[in-house]
Amino acid sequence: MISREDIEGLAALARLQLSDQEVESLQTDVSSILEYVGQVSSLEVSASGPIAPAHHNIMRDDTPRAAEDQLAGKEEAIRAAFPKREGDYNAVRKILQKDE
Amino acid sequence: METTLAQLSITEAAKKLKAKEITSLDLARACLIEIQKRNTSLNAYLEVFADAEAQAKAADARRAQDEKEKKESHPLLGIPLAIKDNILIEGRIASAASKMLEHYVASYDATVIKKLKAAGVVFLGRTNMDEFAMGGSTENSAFGPTRNPLDEGRVPGGSSGGSAAAVAGHLALGALGTDTGGSIREPASFCGLVGLKPTYGAVSRFGAIAMGSSLDQIGPLTKSVEDAEIIFNTLRGIDPLDSTTIGEGEYAARPRRKRVGVPRHLLKEGVDADVLAQFDLVLTKLQTQGYELVDVELPSAGLALAVYYIIMPAESSTNLARYDSIRYGLSLKGKDLTEDYAKSRAAGFGPEVRRRIILGTYVLSAGYYDAYYGKAGLARQKLTDEVTRALETVDAIVVPTAPCPATKIGEKSDPLSMYLMDIFTVTANLTGNPALSVPMGTVTREGKTLPVGIQLTAAHGDEAALFELGKKIQNLG
Numbered sequence: 289m290i291s292r293e294d295i296e297g298l299a300a301l302a303r304l305q306l307s308d309q310e311v312e313s314l315q316t317d318v319s320s321i322l323e324y325v326g327q328v329s330s331l332e333v334s335a336s337g338p339i340a341p342a343h344h345n346i347m348r349d350d351t352p353r354a355a356e357d358q359l360a361g362k363e364e365a366i367r368a369a370f371p372k373r374e375g376d377y378n379a380v381r382k383i384l385q386k387d388e
Numbered sequence: 389m390e391t392t393l394a395q396l397s398i399t400e401a402a403k404k405l406k407a408k409e410i411t412s413l414d415l416a417r418a419c420l421i422e423i424q425k426r427n428t429s430l431n432a433y434l435e436v437f438a439d440a441e442a443q444a445k446a447a448d449a450r451r452a453q454d455e456k457e458k459k460e461s462h463p464l465l466g467i468p469l470a471i472k473d474n475i476l477i478e479g480r481i482a483s484a485a486s487k488m489l490e491h492y493v494a495s496y497d498a499t500v501i502k503k504l505k506a507a508g509v510v511f512l513g514r515t516n517m518d519e520f521a522m523g524g525s526t527e528n529s530a531f532g533p534t535r536n537p538l539d540e541g542r543v544p545g546g547s548s549g550g551s552a553a554a555v556a557g558h559l560a561l562g563a564l565g566t567d568t569g570g571s572i573r574e575p576a577s578f579c580g581l582v583g584l585k586p587t588y589g590a591v592s593r594f595g596a597i598a599m600g601s602s603l604d605q606i607g608p609l610t611k612s613v614e615d616a617e618i619i620f621n622t623l624r625g626i627d628p629l630d631s632t633t634i635g636e637g638e639y640a641a642r643p644r645r646k647r648v649g650v651p652r653h654l655l656k657e658g659v660d661a662d663v664l665a666q667f668d669l670v671l672t673k674l675q676t677q678g679y680e681l682v683d684v685e686l687p688s689a690g691l692a693l694a695v696y697y698i699i700m701p702a703e704s705s706t707n708l709a710r711y712d713s714i715r716y717g718l719s720l721k722g723k724d725l726t727e728d729y730a731k732s733r734a735a736g737f738g739p740e741v742r743r744r745i746i747l748g749t750y751v752l753s754a755g756y757y758d759a760y761y762g763k764a765g766l767a768r769q770k771l772t773d774e775v776t777r778a779l780e781t782v783d784a785i786v787v788p789t790a791p792c793p794a795t796k797i798g799e800k801s802d803p804l805s806m807y808l809m810d811i812f813t814v815t816a817n818l819t820g821n822p823a824l825s826v827p828m829g830t831v832t833r834e835g836k837t838l839p840v841g842i843q844l845t846a847a848h849g850d851e852a853a854l855f856e857l858g859k860k861i862q863n864l865g
Contacts, residue, residue, distance in 0.1 A: 295746065302705060302749045304742055305734035312583065314746055319804050321747060324804060325819075327694040328763040331770070346631035356593075357629060358478075358496045365495030366476075371719035380714055381725045 289319045394558040395416035398615040401768055405451065411452070412466025412480050412713030415561065416444035416510050421467045422611045423512070423559045423631045429492035429789040432553035433543075434473055435676050436513040443467070445512040450508055465508035469561035472551050472599040474521055475606065476499050484597045485529040485550075486519045488717050488736030498595020500564065500606050502590050512560050520708065521566055521599045523547050524809045525800065528740045531796055536579060539604065539836045542794040545575030546818055551609050552579040552591060562610040562619060564595055568603045569696055570789075570813025573825035576609055577841030578790035580827050581857065583609045584616045585813075588820030591620070592627030600703035601632075603696075603817040605758040613826060613858040620851060633855040639849030648857070649684035653838050658811065659791045663840050666829040668700045670842055673864045684778040684785055689772040689815060695771070696814035697807055698751050698764035705748025711736060715860045743803060779847040781819075784857050787812045788840035789825040793833060811845055821845050824854040826861050 295314050299306045305312070353360045370378040391725035393401070393415050404410045419442060427433050437443075447466035454461045471477060474484040476494035478501075483489040497505065504511075518528035526534040528548025534549040535544040537557030544553040548565025552575030554562050565572040567585040576583025584607040591606045598604060627633045650671065655664060713719040713732030720731040737745070751760035761848055778785060790809055800806040816823035829843035842861060846853040 290750075294750075298746050298749045298753070300710075300732075301753075303729035303733055303744045303746060305727075305730040306742070310739070310742070314743060317743055318448075318750065320802075321697060321807075322750070322773050325692055325694040325697045325751075325760065325764075328698065328767050329759060331506055331688070331691065331767045346817055347632065354628075357500050357623070358499070359629070362478075362496045365493075365785055369492065369495065369716035371713065371716070378715060381728065385724075 289321070290315050392422065392558065393514065394422045394561070396561060398464070398467050398618060399609040399612060401467060405430035405466055406461070412444040412468075412510060413441060415514070416440050416468045419512055419560055421557070422557065426537065426557055427559060428557070429535060430537055430557055431516055431532050432550045432557060432559055433470065433513040433540045434483065434485065434516050434550070435584060437480070437511055439863070440468070440510060440512050441551055446475065446561055446572050447508045447510055462507040462622070464504065464622055465562055466510060468510040468512045468647055469504070470512050470515045470551055470554040470563040470564070471501070471518055472548050472565050473732055474566055474723055475501060476561065476595040476597075477511060477514070480514065482514065484520045485531055486736065486738065487518045487530045488711050489597075490718070494595075498597065499592035499629060500623050501595065503622055504505055508589055513564060514743070515823055517549070518547035518632060518740070519548055520704070521547040521568055521571055522599065522704065522744055522805055523595060524741050526550060526575075528738060531737050534661055535797070536794050538579065541723035542796050543578065545578035545790075547571040547795060548609060548705065549575050551848075552576060552583070555579070555609050555611060561586050562608060562615055564606060564608050564619075566599075566604060566606050567817065568599045569700060569817050570810045572607045572609055573789050573813050573823060573841070573843055576825040577839070580839030581611060582608050582613050582616045582827070582853070582862075583825045583841075584854070585632070585816055585823045585824040586620060586624065586851060587639075589632045589638070590822070590849070590851070591623045592625070592630040592633050594627055594629035598701040598707040599731070600700040600817075602747070604701060605817075609656065611820060613824070613855055613862050614656050616824070617855045632848070636849075639847070640687065642847055643788040644856070645783055645855070646678055646783070647682050647782040648681045649682050649778055649785040651684050651785060651787060653685065653688050654689055654787060654812075655864065659788055659795075660831070662831040663788050663792060666831065667838055667842060668840065670861060670864065671786070674860065677860060677864075682782055684782065686771070686774045686778060688774055690817045691767050692771060692818060693807065693811050695764045695767045696810065696818055698760045699768065699818070701744040702752050702761050705752070707740070708737070709811065740803070768818050771815065772810070775815065775819045775821060775845070776847070782843040782847045783853045786845075787843050788828075789813065789843040793831050793838035793840050794812050818847050821848055822851045822854055824858050826858045832835070
């Protein structure tokens with residue numbers, strides 16, 4: 289079974305605070321799901337090597353929105369959703385703290 | 389139940405609107421009356437829009453204007469629809485049935501909404517769902533489960549369960565859902581409806597709250613195949629705001645063969661006997677209509693569910709990383725920035741969402757990536773090749789949509805047994821093929837008659853094959 293430390297490590301990576309009880313139930317749930325999905329390891333990959341993935345990224349130029357698309361002119365509505373707004377700015381916490 | 393206009397299909401209502409036998413306001417009011425009667429117990433809608441009647445009046449005015457200008461009105465003009473709560477409508481809340489977005493007001497229209505507005509659709513409200521579309525029963529909503537209108541002790545399926553319940557209970561004429569692993573087709577099966585998961589890229593997802601981006605599609609839940617076709621034709625097309633969208637000419641047209649593929653090897657176990665009996669009955673009837681049944685082999689299909697439950701959590705956990713409490717959504721304060729994130733995400737996400745985030749984080753971790761996500765990607769490609777090859781000789785591959793009818797509320801309590809309900813639906817999301825669930829009769833559970841669906845899967849871009857065969861099955865009687 290997946291260890292308590294592993295679940296806590298994953299929760300830290302995923303920025304999720306978990307209660308002790310939830311860590312425990314996740315140990316059971318995640319272990320049984322992983323056991324099931326582990327079936328994929330039975331897949332034999334052909335000797336010719338891995339198959340090229342079908343999906344690829346499509347890039348576009350970073351240009352201003354065209355006036356006809358539905359995002360045009362929605363800046364204020366987007367700002368209105370900021371949890372903490374100062375003028376037109378989204379006020380956020382300091383990320384880098386000075387050494388004390 | 390006395391007959392009401394709310395029981396009409398979209399096609400029937402459009403005909404009556406055109407003939408001026410009814411108005412859009414009549415239709416909207418008929419649905420609002422059913423909502424008034426049943427929504428408290430069904431919990432199909434999370435919110436009914438206060439301006440539904442005003443929208444209907446505007447649609448009626450537009451019809452009068454079209455007539456004056458001798459313009460053909462869009463078949464969806466004035467049709468009242470329900471919209472799943474993960475599709476953005478400007479100025480309205482879109483919560484994905486999550487505490488994280490409980491008060492989030494959409495700042496723009498999803499492309500599908502833009503298109504439906506252009507057609508003149510009346511939006512009745514936003515429907516309940518499994519939180520962030522994670523679930524197959526609509527029990528994972530942060531705002532309580534939705535009940536199946538055909539048996540209120542049972543689930544409507546999910547994750548688009550609110551949409552399905554709204555249509556099946558005549559609280560709307562049709563609805564939009566989203567489908568990442570069966571979230572349109574499974575509720576369609578459980579509620580006796582038609583549900584379409586279009587070809588990957590056929591319909592823009594811009595403005596749909598993302599779950600698994602290589603899997604998600606938006607599609608209709610309707611009372612008939614014709615209705616699903618009308619909505620699909622309105623929604624489809626290239627969208628510069630969703631780079632995965634494709635045009636109608638992306639895949640070459642295919643000849644009809646009147647041949648239907650049946651992967652018998654997948655039906656040997658795990659399907660309820662009476663569901664399988666209904667399935668075989670439909671196949672026999674199709675034969676009498678001149679369809680040839682062909683055994684098809686999909687050797688990797690047994691791995692589909694495992695592949696799906698690696699790829700989907702990987703993509704979901706990545707997509708859900710955007711809920712950081714900084715730009716929108718629930719925002720709680722901790723002692724530092726890291727704790728702000730962790731507290732907000734713990735309070736905002738429900739248990740199933742947290743479970744899938746942890747699972748996704750695990751399979752993407754260095755050291756496990758090759759064994760899980762890497763292998764799953766290879767299996768996915770292999771499965772896609774197999775499905776494509778099988779479809780070279782048949783018009784569609786058919787299986788039951790779900791292994792059983794609607795389950796009871798609370799019946800599936802451990803996550804893995806719930807995931808197993810998706811066994812037949814996930815393949816089309818992994819391979820990108822279009823798939824349609826059509827009612828195929830009923831089975832009985834504890835004295836209740838419950839519908840079950842048959843799922844048709846066609847070649848990429850060949851929704852036409854689904855509609856053609858779907859209508860045949862719908863009209864078998």
